[in-house]
Amino acid sequence: MTAQIFKSIxxxxxxxxxxxxxxxxxxRIVLFxxxxxxLFRLFARRRFGPSGHRRSFTHFTxxxxxxxxxxxxxFKQRSQDRCGFYRSKPAESM
Structure with missing residues (x-):
């Protein structure tokens, strides 16, 4: 009985x-x-600017x-001339 009391205490x-x-x-965890x-938001804002990066992609599309x-x-011709990697060759038929 005393063991149960000590366990409870x-x-x-x-x-x-x-x-x-x-x-x-x-x-401490919440503050961390x-x-x-x-810090992540600060560096993301500095990297992508105040307008954000999604707006520029949407504008481009x-x-x-x-x-x-x-x-x-x-536009495709200018991209090919500038970059050289855009190829619009038709697929070869088998």
Whole structure:
């Protein structure tokens, strides 16, 4: 019977200690995550600029979609002349 009482007292003491120190531990973890997240956002903002990178990709695709066939052919030709990697050869038939 005394063992059960000591177990209960020990469990209560450990539980109380955990409840006392848990907010400090959680506060450190939350602050760490917030600081790391802020640093990631800061460096991403510096890298991609204030407008973000998604807007520029969307603008580029909308520009290509709005081209006529002649403008698109000229665009592909300019890309091939500048970069040299764009090839619009037809697939060879077997």
């Amino acid at each position: 020990l469990f209560g003491a450990l539980f109380g200690t955990a409840l006392f120190f848990m907010p400090f531990f959680l506060l 995550i917030v600081i790391i997240g802020a 909308d520009r290509i979609r709005s081209m006529s066939d002649e403008e698109y052919t000229a």
